[in-house]
Amino acid sequence: MAFESINEFISMGTHGPYVWSVYGISLILLLGSYFASVKAKKNQIKRLKQRYLREQKS
Amino acid sequence: MTYSSFFYSEILAIFRRKQDAVNALVFFLLVITLFPLGVSPSKEFLQPAAGGIIWCAVALAVLMSVEGMFKEDYNDGSLEQLVVSGLYLPVLVLLKLAVHWFAIMLPLLVLTPILSQMLFINWEILWVLILTLILGSPALFLIGTIGAALTVSLRRGAVLMLLIILPFYLPVIIFSTGAIAAAQVGQPYNGQLAILGAISLMTLTLSPIMAAVSIKASVN
Amino acid sequence: MNWIWFHKLGSPKWFFQWANKWSKFAFVIGLVMLVVGIAWGLGFAPADYQQGNSFRIIYIHVPSAILAQSCYLGLGVAGLVSLVWRMKMAPVFIKAVAPLGAVMAVIALISGAIWGKPTWGAWWVWDARLTSVLILFLLYMGVIAIQNSLDDMQLADKAVAVISVVGLINLPIIKYSVEWWNTLHQPATFTITAKPAMPMEMWLPLLLSTLGMYGFIAAIAMWRMQTEVLVREHRSNWVKKEILDNGI
Amino acid sequence: MISADLGKPLHSNLDLSISGLVIERSERILCDNFSCVVKAGEVARIMGENGAGKSTLLKVIAGILQPLEGQIFFSGEDISYHRDMLHRELLYLGHHAGIKAVFSVAENLNWYCPNQTSDAIELALDVVGLAGYSDTPAHQLSAGQQRRIALARLWLTDKKVWLLDEPFTALDVKGVAVLEAKIKQHTDAGGLVILTTHQALDDSLSVKEIKLV
Numbered sequence: 001m002a003f004e005s006i007n008e009f010i011s012m013g014t015h016g017p018y019v020w021s022v023y024g025i026s027l028i029l030l031l032g033s034y035f036a037s038v039k040a041k042k043n044q045i046k047r048l049k050q051r052y053l054r055e056q057k058s
Numbered sequence: 059m060t061y062s063s064f065f066y067s068e069i070l071a072i073f074r075r076k077q078d079a080v081n082a083l084v085f086f087l088l089v090i091t092l093f094p095l096g097v098s099p100s101k102e103f104l105q106p107a108a109g110g111i112i113w114c115a116v117a118l119a120v121l122m123s124v125e126g127m128f129k130e131d132y133n134d135g136s137l138e139q140l141v142v143s144g145l146y147l148p149v150l151v152l153l154k155l156a157v158h159w160f161a162i163m164l165p166l167l168v169l170t171p172i173l174s175q176m177l178f179i180n181w182e183i184l185w186v187l188i189l190t191l192i193l194g195s196p197a198l199f200l201i202g203t204i205g206a207a208l209t210v211s212l213r214r215g216a217v218l219m220l221l222i223i224l225p226f227y228l229p230v231i232i233f234s235t236g237a238i239a240a241a242q243v244g245q246p247y248n249g250q251l252a253i254l255g256a257i258s259l260m261t262l263t264l265s266p267i268m269a270a271v272s273i274k275a276s277v278n
Numbered sequence: 279m280n281w282i283w284f285h286k287l288g289s290p291k292w293f294f295q296w297a298n299k300w301s302k303f304a305f306v307i308g309l310v311m312l313v314v315g316i317a318w319g320l321g322f323a324p325a326d327y328q329q330g331n332s333f334r335i336i337y338i339h340v341p342s343a344i345l346a347q348s349c350y351l352g353l354g355v356a357g358l359v360s361l362v363w364r365m366k367m368a369p370v371f372i373k374a375v376a377p378l379g380a381v382m383a384v385i386a387l388i389s390g391a392i393w394g395k396p397t398w399g400a401w402w403v404w405d406a407r408l409t410s411v412l413i414l415f416l417l418y419m420g421v422i423a424i425q426n427s428l429d430d431m432q433l434a435d436k437a438v439a440v441i442s443v444v445g446l447i448n449l450p451i452i453k454y455s456v457e458w459w460n461t462l463h464q465p466a467t468f469t470i471t472a473k474p475a476m477p478m479e480m481w482l483p484l485l486l487s488t489l490g491m492y493g494f495i496a497a498i499a500m501w502r503m504q505t506e507v508l509v510r511e512h513r514s515n516w517v518k519k520e521i522l523d524n525g526i
Numbered sequence: 527m528i529s530a531d532l533g534k535p536l537h538s539n540l541d542l543s544i545s546g547l548v549i550e551r552s553e554r555i556l557c558d559n560f561s562c563v564v565k566a567g568e569v570a571r572i573m574g575e576n577g578a579g580k581s582t583l584l585k586v587i588a589g590i591l592q593p594l595e596g597q598i599f600f601s602g603e604d605i606s607y608h609r610d611m612l613h614r615e616l617l618y619l620g621h622h623a624g625i626k627a628v629f630s631v632a633e634n635l636n637w638y639c640p641n642q643t644s645d646a647i648e649l650a651l652d653v654v655g656l657a658g659y660s661d662t663p664a665h666q667l668s669a670g671q672q673r674r675i676a677l678a679r680l681w682l683t684d685k686k687v688w689l690l691d692e693p694f695t696a697l698d699v700k701g702v703a704v705l706e707a708k709i710k711q712h713t714d715a716g717g718l719v720i721l722t723t724h725q726a727l728d729d730s731l732s733v734k735e736i737k738l739v
Contacts, residue, residue, distance in 0.1 A: 228455060
C-alpha cells in the first residue's frame with residue numbers, strides 16, 4: 001500500500017478531489033453505458049416476444 | 059450524355075446561377091469583417107491573425123457553397139440520370155468540382171490582395187497566402203463533396219454537413235496558417251506547402267470515389 | 279489461411295449465438311482486470327515524483343483514450359468492410375460502437391481536464407493529446423449525428439461507412455497536424471502522460487486496466503450489436519425461434 | 527444505330543432477365559422472389575396497385591436502388607452489382623426526369639444528346655408538342671411540358687433499353703398515339719421497353735404484362 005492510512009488514501013495528498021472526481025465521473029459514465037445497453041437489449045427482446053406471440057394468436 | 063456535354067452543362071449551370079458564387083464571396087467577406095469588429099481592429103491583433111482569419115472564412119465559404127452542389131440535381135432527377143448514364147461517376151464528380159472550384163476560388167483569389175491590405179498582410183506574405191489557397195483549397199472542395207453527397211437527400215443537411223466535414227478541414231487549416239505564420243517570422247515554409255499539396259493529391263484520389271458511393275446511396 | 283471465420287462473422291445469426299457465448303466471459307474478465315488494475319493503481323502504485331498523487335488519474339485516462347482511438351480504428355475498418363464486401367454485420371458494428379467510442383472520448387477529455395488543474399494550474403491547456411481527443415470526440419459526434427439524421431437505413435449505413443473510412447484515413451493526418459501545430463505554438467510543454475521509462479509498479483496496473491477496459495467495452499459492444507441484430511433481423515425465422523424457444 | 531449492312535438490327539439477341547428479386551422499401555417487402563424475362567422486341571408493362579412498387583422495380587432494374595436479394599441478367603451477363611453494361615444501352619425516365627430549370631429546352635436536350643443537330647432537336651420537340659419552345663427556359667414551362675422535354679429524348683437516342691415510369695401522364699390523346707407509335711418502332715427495330723402506366727396500351731404493341739402483388 002502506498003498510503004499510511006485510510007485518511008491519507010482518501011485525501012491523496014492534496015489531490016484527492018481531483019482523483020476521486022475523475023473516478024466518480026468515469027464510474028457514472030461506464031455504469032450508464034452498461035445499464036443503457038443491457039436495458040436496450042432486454043427491451044428489444046421483450047418487444048419482439050410480444051410481437052411474435054401476437055402474430056401466433058392471429 | 060458524354061463527359062464533355064456534362065462538363066459544358068455544368069459550366070452553363072454555374073453561369074446561369076451566378077448568384078450562388080456571389081453569395082459565397084459575400085459570405086466570405088462577412089466572416090472576415092466579424093473579426094475586426096468582434097475582436098479588435100488593431101494592427102497588432104490583425105496582422106498575426108490574418109492568415110487564420112482568411113483561412114477560416116475560406117473553409118466556411120467553401121463548405122457553404124459545396125453543400126448545395128448536388129441539391130438541385132437531386133431534386134430535379136438529374137442526379138439519377140448521372141447514375142444511369144453509363145459514365146464513370148467519380149469522373150463526373152471531379153468535373154463538377156473543377157467547375158465549382160474555378161467559380162468560387164478565382165474570384166476569391168482576386169479578392170485576397172484587397173483583403174490582405176485590410177488585414178495588414180505584407181506584400182511578401184500575400185504571395186504565400188495565395189499559394190496556400192491554391193494548394194489547399196482543392197482539398198476543401200474534395201472533402202466537402204463527400205459531405206454534400208451524403209446529406210443531399212436531407213431537407214436541412216447544411217448543419218449536419220458542417221458537423222461531419224469541418225473536423226476533416228483541420229489539417230488543411232493548420233498547415234496553411236502554419237505556412238503563413240512561418241513566412242511572417244521569416245522561417246522556411248516549403249514543408250507546409252508540400253504537405254498541403256500532398257493532402258490535396260490524396261483527397262483527389264479518394265474523395266471522388268467516396269462521393270460517388272454516397273451519391274449512389276442517396277438517390278432513391 | 280482459413281477465411282471461414284471471416285464469412286461467419288458476416289452472418290448475423292452466427293454472430294448472435296457467438297456473442298451469447300462469449301460476451302459474458304469478456305465482461306467478467308474485463309471487469310475483474312479493470313477493477314484490479316484501478317485498485318492497484320489507486321492504492322498500491324507509487325506516487326509520481328513530480329505530479330504526486332494526481333498521477334493516479336492515468337489509470338482511467340489512458341485506457342479510455344486508447345479505447346477511444348481503438349474504437350475509431352474499428353469503425354474505419356468496419357466501414358471499409360461494409361463498402362467493399364457489403365458484409366451485414368459491419369454497419370451493425372459501426373452503429374453499436376460509435377456511441378461507446380464517444381463515451382470513451384468524453385471520459386478521456388474530462389479526466390484530462392481535471393488532471394490538468396493540479397498539473398498545469400488550468401482546467402484546459404491546448405496540449406496535443408487533449409486537442410486530438412477533442413477532435414476525435416467531434417468525429418464521433420459526426421458519425422452519430424449522420425446515423426441519427428438519415429431515416430433510410432440503407433443510406434444511413436452507407437453514410438456512416440463512408441465517413442468512417444474517410445475518418446480512418448484522415449485520423450493520422452489530423453493527429454500529425456495537431457502534434458505539429460502544438461510544437462509550433464508551445465515548445466517544450468510539460469505533457470502529462472508522456473513519461474520516459476515508467477517503473478514496473480506504475481506500468482503493470484496501467485496495462486491491466488487498459489486490457490480490462492477492452493474487455494468491458496467489447497462485452498457492451500457485443501450486447502449493443504445483438505440488440506441491433508434483433509432490430510434488423512426481426513422478420514427472420516431464427517430470431518423468432520431464438521426468442522420464443524430459448525426465451526433469451 | 528441500326529446497321530443496314532447486316533439487314534437486321536444490332537443487339538437483336540438482347541434480353542433482360544430477373545430472377546428471385548426481393549425488394550425492400552422502408553421495412554416493407556415490395557417484391558418477394560420476383561422473376562421475369564423481357565426479350566428484344568417486347569414491351570413489358572409492370573402492373574400493380576398504387577404503392578405496389580412499380581417505380582421501385584424500375585429503379586432497381588436501372589441500378590438506382592439495390593435489391594435485397596436476386597439477380598439481374600442482361601443478355602446473359604450478370605449485372606446485379608455492376609450495371610455499366612446495361613447503362614451503356616439504357617434510357618431511364620423516372621418521376622423526376624432530370625430537366626434542369628435554368629436551362630432552355632434545347633439546352634436540356636443538348637446536354638443529354640450531345641451528338642444531335644439542332645434540326646433533329648427541333649423535330650423531336652415538334653413531335654412531343656413543344657414546337658417553338660426551344661429557347662424558352664424550362665422553369666417557365668408547366669410540369670407536364672417539362673416531362674415532355676424528357677420524352678423528346680426518345681426521338682434523339684440510339685439506346686436500346688428504355689425504362690419509362692408513367693410516360694403517358696403528361697400527354698394528350700394525340701401525344702399518346704405518337705408515343706405508342708414510337709415505342710412500336712423501337713421494339714420493331716429490336717429495342718426493349720419496360721414501362722409503368724395506368725393507361726391501356728394500343729393493341730398493335732406486343733405487350734407483356736408483369737404483375738406485382
